[in-house]
Amino acid sequence: QVQLVESGGGLVQTGGSLRLSCTASGSTFSHVPMGWFRQAPGKEREFVAAISGSGGATYYHDSVKGRFTISRDNAKTTVYLQMNSLKPEDTADYFCAADRDQSLLRLEHRTTSGYTYWGQGTQVTVSS
Numbered sequence: 001q002v003q004l005v006e007s008g009g010g011l012v013q014t015g016g017s018l019r020l021s022c023t024a025s026g027s028t029f030s031h032v033p034m035g036w037f038r039q040a041p042g043k044e045r046e047f048v049a050a051i052s053g054s055g056g057a058t059y060y061h062d063s064v065k066g067r068f069t070i071s072r073d074n075a076k077t078t079v080y081l082q083m084n085s086l087k088p089e090d091t092a093d094y095f096c097a098a099d100r101d102q103s104l105l106r107l108e109h110r111t112t113s114g115y116t117y118w119g120q121g122t123q124v125t126v127s128s
Helices: none
Strands: 003-007 009-014 017-027 034-039 046-051 058-060 068-073 078-083 092-098 122-127
Touching: 003 058, 003 092, 009 017, 017 034, 017 092, 017 122, 034 078, 046 068, 046 078, 058 068
Parallel strands: 009 122
Antiparallel strands: 003 017, 017 078, 034 046, 034 092, 046 058, 068 078, 092 122
């Protein structure tokens, strides 16, 4: 069983930065792919970024490439999402997710079906 707790959300102006953290419990954390998703009011949850168990491979949604960076510290069982040059359209609840199985990063990890465990979310608001 894996439990995920996000933190680091808040209110920021356009062009600002935030770093989200997701701390996981569970001994298999260091071997499973992890991802970040977001959900704006009235919209479906959408993929933001994913990272392999080793941290050596990453995926990004086109809308955040060059602005967001996903990373992980397996010793701290934490995955991060550094968000720079934030835009009002980045406003959403951000969720981290963990796969159940140890595997390479797959295209499925760009979708919610690639993950078993989810955090409760942290709110990010970007003011114009």
